Amino acid sequence: MLEKDKVVITDNAARAAGVRLGMRRGGVLTLSPQTELYERDAGREAASLRDVGIALMRFSPEVALLEEATVVVEVGASLRLFGGLLALCREAKAVLGTLGLTARISAAPTGQGAWLLAKFGNRRVLKLASLEQRLAQIPMISVPEVRPFGDWFTGLGCETIADIRRLPRAGLQRRCGEHLLDSLDRAFGTAPELFDWLELPPTFSARIEMPDRLEHADGAVFGAHRLIVQLCGWLCAKQLAVTGIRLLLEHERGRDAIEPTTIDIALGEPTWKEEHLVRLLKERLHRIELSAPVIALRLDASNVESAVPASDTLFPEPGGSKEDHARLLELLVARLGEENVLRPAPTADHRPEVANRWVPVTNKSKQEVLPQGLPRPTWMLNDPVRLLMRQHRPFYGSPLRMVSPGERIEAGWFDGELVTRDYFVAQAEDQSCYWIYRERASSRHAEEEQRWFLHGLFG
C-alpha cells in the first residue's frame, strides 16, 4: 500500500521479500517486481468507515466516526439487551467480518478512553478505576495531541500517559495549549465528551463495487450480505422494518450499456432481521442467470414501515408463531418461485379441471363457499388418460366396474371450452377406485366406439 509514493502498509509476503515501510515505488519494484502496489484511497477509506458506522447502528443509535479509522459506539444502554459486553463484542466482530474487515474492539466508560484502548488491542474495562490503570500504561505517543511535542516529552523522560499526567498541569497548558489536557481529561472521564453522532440518510441505498467481475449470481451473495448488514443497521437505528427490498446487479459496460438486473423481494411480513433477508436473497440469486458479468451491487429499501416490536408470550406456542410461518412461505417462494407454492382456491364451475384452481400463497383472494357433499376424487390428473376398451368395458390394469350412478357434466359453452362428459366411479379388480368419464359423442360420431378417460384417483 502506497501513500504519496511511499510504502505505508506491507503484508507478510512483501516483508519476506524485503519490502520495508517508507520505501519508494522504484525500490520496491527492484526488490520484487511481482509485488502488487495499491495507492491509498482516502475517499474509499472514509466510505467504508461510514459503512461500518451504519452497520454498527444495530447496537445503538449513537455511533460516531472518529479519526484514524475508529468508530465509537455508545453501548451503555444496550448491554443487557445483547446479553452482556462479551456477547456484544462477539456480535460486533461478526458484523465486521461480514463486511470483510477485521477490527480491534475495546470497551471503556469513556469514548476517548475506548479509542485509546482500541489502538492497543481488544481490551474491555467497565469501571473508571480500571480504565485509569489501563490507560496509565499506554505509550504517550498514542494520544494524537501529544504527537507534535513527542520529542520534547521524550527529552523530559516521559514514556507513558501516566508520566504526562504527573507533569504540572499549569505548565503543560502554557506550553502545549489546552487541547492536550482536554483530550486526556476526556479519556479519564473528568471532562465531558461531545461527539458528532453519525446522521443517517432518510432513505437507504447502498452500493458496493465487486473486487472482480462476477460470472455467476451465486458469487454476489457475499457482497449482498454486506449490503444487508448495513441495511439492518439503518433499519434498527431508524426503528423501521422493510416490506420490500430491491437488489440491482450492475453489469459490465460493454459496447453499449446494459440495464442492471433487478431482483425485487417483497416480504409478507415487515422484517429487520439480517438472517432472514440474507436467506431470501441467497435463494433468489441462486435461481437467476446472468446475462453479463456483474461489477457492482446496489441495494435499495423500496418499502419501509415502522417496526412493531415482537411480543413474547410467556408460553410459546408449539407450532411457532404466524410470523414464523410467513417467513417459511417467503423462503419457499424465494427458492421455488411463486408458481410452485400454492394454496387451493376452488372456483364455482362445473368443470372439475376449472373448479380445481390453485393460486400462489401470496395471492390473498378470499375463499369461496364450497359445495358440501359433492363427491370428488382427491387426486386429479392434469391430462386425462385415454382408457383401453376390452369387451366394451373400460380397462385400466383390469376391467373396470362402475360403482356409482353417472354424473353428467356439460358446461363451458360460454367460454369455448365445452365439455360433455358422464362421470362414473369405477372399481378395478384390486378394489382401487378411479374417477372416469365417457365423452358424450354427438350423433355424427355415434357409430364410433365410446371414448373413456381416467381423470381422478381417490386418495
Add this chain to the structure above:
Amino acid sequence: MSTVTATAEEIHPSLWRASQLARGRGRVVDTGYPALSAELPGGGWPVGALIDLLVQQAGVGELRLLRPALSAAGARPVALVQPPHTPDGLGLNYIGLSVENVLRVDTQKTADALWSAEQILRAGSCGALIFWSQYVKASSLRRLHLAAQSSETLFLMVRPLAAAQDSSPALLRLALRPSADGLTVDIVKRRGPSRAEPLSIPLQPTPVLLSRHARLSRRSFADVTARGVPTEVVS
C-alpha cells in the same frame, strides 16, 4: 432378586420387550381408527418422527386414512410436498379436510423437494407434512428424520411399496393396499413385535356410491323424498 423380576420398562422408559409394544415417550396424534391405534406404539401416529407409508400407487386411500390426524392439526397448515398428481380442492373438502390450511409445494428437482421438506420441518409452523417421493437416499432420510425430531410436526413420507425392502430410519412403516371397504394395512416396522396378519381399516367417505344392498339404497331414497315433500301435503 428383585432386579430379575423387574420389567424392562422399569429400568428405562425407552426399553421394551420384543413381545410388547413400546410405550410412546413422545407426543402422538390419534389415528381416528381404534383398530389401528391399538397396534401402534403410544396409541397413535408419533409426532416429530419419520413415518413411512408405502403404497403401490397414489390414490389407494392414503389421504382418507390420514384425514382424522390431519384434522387434529386444527388451524396449523398441512403441507403437501411434491404430490404425485394435482390434489383437488373440492376432493379434499369432500373427505373432510379444511381447504384453507392446505399448502402445496411443487418442485422440479428432488434436491428442491428435500430442501423444502427440511425447511418446513425446521420452521415447525405446519401441523403436518406429507412428502411424496420415488427414491430417496438413506442419508437424506436420516437428515429429514433428524429435522423432524426437533419439530412438533406430524411427518409422513409416501413412498413406493418397493421401498419396503430398503432400510429406513422411520419409527413406523406401514404398507397400504386398497380393499373392498377401505384399506389393508401391513405394519412393516414398529417398535414392538412384528404383526403377521394385516389390519383392515374401513375408510369414510367411500368412493363407492352404489350400495351393494339395493334395498338399502332404495329405502334411503324413499326417506329423502318423504322429507322433501311438505308435511301438510302428505297428511
